[in-house]
Amino acid sequence: MVARHDQTTDPELLAALLQARRGTAFFARKLNELSDAELDGGSLLPGWTRRHITAHIGYNARAIARLVEWAATGVETPMYASTAVRDHEIDFGATLSPIALRHLFDHSAVHLNVEWRDLPAEAWHHKVKTAQGRIVPAEETVWMRSREVWMHAVDLANGASFADIPAPVLERLLTDITGAWKTRGTDKDLVVKVTDHDLTFGDTASATPTVVSGPLAAVVEWAAGRGTSGGVTATGPGTADVDGKVPAAPKWI
Secondary structure (H helix, E strand, C coil), X not given: CCCCCCCCCCHHHHHHHHHHHHHHHHHHHHHHCCCCHHHHCECCCCCCEHHHHHHHHHHHHHHHHHHHHHXXXXXXXXXXXXXXXXXXXXXXXXXXXXXXXXXXXXHHHHHHHHHHHHCCHHHHHCEEECCCCCEEECCHHHHHHHHHHHHHHXXXXXXXXXXXCCHHHHXXXXXXXXXXXXXXXXXXXXXXXXXCCCEEEECCCCCCCEEEEECHHHHHHHHCCCCCCCCCEEECHHHHHHCCCCCCCXXXX
16 A cells, blocks of 8 residues: 655645654653553643643644644634633543543544645645634644644653753744733843843843843743743843742743
């Protein structure tokens, strides 16, 4: 049987698909390292167990697959009927038996991958709507998934760290996070500097900024609200209220 391949030939899109698939494989590895009993343990996200993380990733793949189907058929198929439906789905998924929860992750990941693979090249430019109401081309679904699997592999609290995430993914994550701050106006007098990639984000016009700096992986960990495992420092007026420690990052999502 002849192997089936992605219909797109766009090199940037193919590279993004590879990054998302590698992230899915990384999440799968960290999940499979956990025993069934360990699924009940806490994650890095307050209020969520590892079960919640796994259910979220499984249902997220199904939701993104609906957007890809929308792009392919032209028939509107939203990610979720509502935020309440999404939240209920995750809570329900967290109650599944271990084998059912693992199957949810496996089967939904395969389904999404097939939808991507079979999407005609021209359909990648068709517009769909995200759960947040953004109108985006279907190719954005690749980044939407890549972000979820890489980040939440760390959230499983099973030894993965932000240092395991590829630099291109980290750079785009930081761009997204600081962009959200800027949109909300919560980055006032805050400058973020990445010391090992010569990147600067934030309120660079401020005369009295609080400057948070460090290597890329550590800065993204801080910016994403996952703490500071090391290497991040802060200087400026904003550090006075926290006894010289690195201040908490503005809310991202």
